[in-house]
Amino acid sequence: MRRIATGDGGYSALWVAIVALFLVASAALAVDTSGAFGTAQTDQTTADLSCLAGVHEIPDDPSAGIEVAVAYAVDNWASMSGHTTVHSGTTGTYGDGAGNEIFVDAAFSGDPSKMRVRIVEIEGTYFGKAIGHDSITVVQEAVCYHQEVKNGAGLLPIGALAGSWNGDLFDCAAKITGNCGALSPDSPGANVYRDAVANGIDGEFLKHHGNRNVADPDTGYPAVDCFANPCNVSETEPGNMVGPWHQGLTLRFDDPTAQCLEASWFNCDSLAQVLGAAPIPLGSSGVTPPQLGWHDSLYGTFAAASSATHPNAQHYYFNGDTLNCDSPRLATVPIIAQNLDWDLGSVPGTLPNGRKDVKFIEFYTIYIREPSTIAGIGGPIASDVIWFGPDTECSDGRPFVAVGSTGPVDRGVWLVDS
């Protein structure tokens, strides 16, 4: 081996200097790239939160959805304030003219229920400038989906006539034409009705007894038409609702998150799966539910229900905390008055064709037992009645409200009731 010459001194320093140069360059690269990654993380949060905020407004009002999404994007990206959103169809662009941009598509992939938010941010570099890279373009996206909540809190727009309920009264299967008991408490129209069957109607629905010109003797609440809210008087649908009813049911049971599925989309959850426990027939041995609020004139005698003598609609009692409140198989049905002075038509026990007023005198919360298969959607509708105790809670901890949301008047089908 050659002997190291006298002039070899300083080699270590030279090598360290070279290595240090690479280290510093690597550190500089790390600073710029991690800065971009940090920006990407923040932008992803911005995209997610703005998409989740704006999606509530679609599909009804895509323009409002864009505005809300942009507002939340700007709130989470403070340096972007002070500009204007440019709308084009179902898309909107909000930019600062320097490449930073918020883009919102309120009908992503042509689907009016999907929203996409794309954030484009120009991130300046610290050390990249030395090699001609003044900035890094960061692009993050979020796509979110608006799904109507299908649950027992929404009113199913079908009228069940008091005293003649047998669990399948609103059956359109045997009819070619007719309104099948269709109500339009929100607004009229076949598509509105179809969507109401699919998703239920959110709102505050009350009951009313006695003369329409006098306040309800139990609650003191007057008769109010349902184009206002809260309300207790609904109009019927004048047209043929057979088609919309079946379409609505198909949409209602299109629930890929159910425990029981047929063909990957049809919710076939059993009563036990909806309740999270085996159902308890009303009046079973050892089960003595309170009877407050029970009206023989509406439901038949309690003894009859307790002994499960109803031919079609079985009665069950539930007072647990595992109720799957979002199940589309859970629905609340208004029981309507058939007094002739309420203009129900001349034949008791039938609903009128043509627009008429009917009033709600009570509510049933039901489990829709049939159709239990896809093929059954066009066939008979059968249901069981669930009576809920005061301790009922949804499986996610929410209190269960049989119908409506909040209000000064008790309503619904609570056994313990005013």
Add this chain to the structure above:
Amino acid sequence: MGLSTKERGSALVEAALILPFLLLLTFGIWTTARAWNVNNTIAHAARETARHGATIDPWDAAASPEAARAVADADMASASIDTRVITDCIELVANGATSTCDPGHTNTTGTDQVLVRLRYPGYRLEFLFFSSTIDLEGTAISRHEAAP
């Protein structure tokens, strides 16, 4: 074969000269990476807290911020951050209102929103021979999803 007498120890001397810089660089990378991780964790915690807060309905001004903060604390504790030093501003800001804990923020979105701002004031950067402090912060604002 050995070095000549006058070269003996030169590598040691050179290493001794360079070592402080290498240590400074190494500690600088370590402490900066740690600060970066803490900052990311706080940002993530703010986001998770905002999403959780969005689903608290009804919002209770006394109890809900504490419930939401528990989510942030769980996130930060998992990253070994001393949650006691983290200050927060967690609030339901009604449409058109100005935040009380962050007066610089006014809600103009047309909806009620949950504001979450988490701060780590005076985070200490250790560079072996000296230290410095910076303020770390994570902010997220989500739409409050009240029941219809």
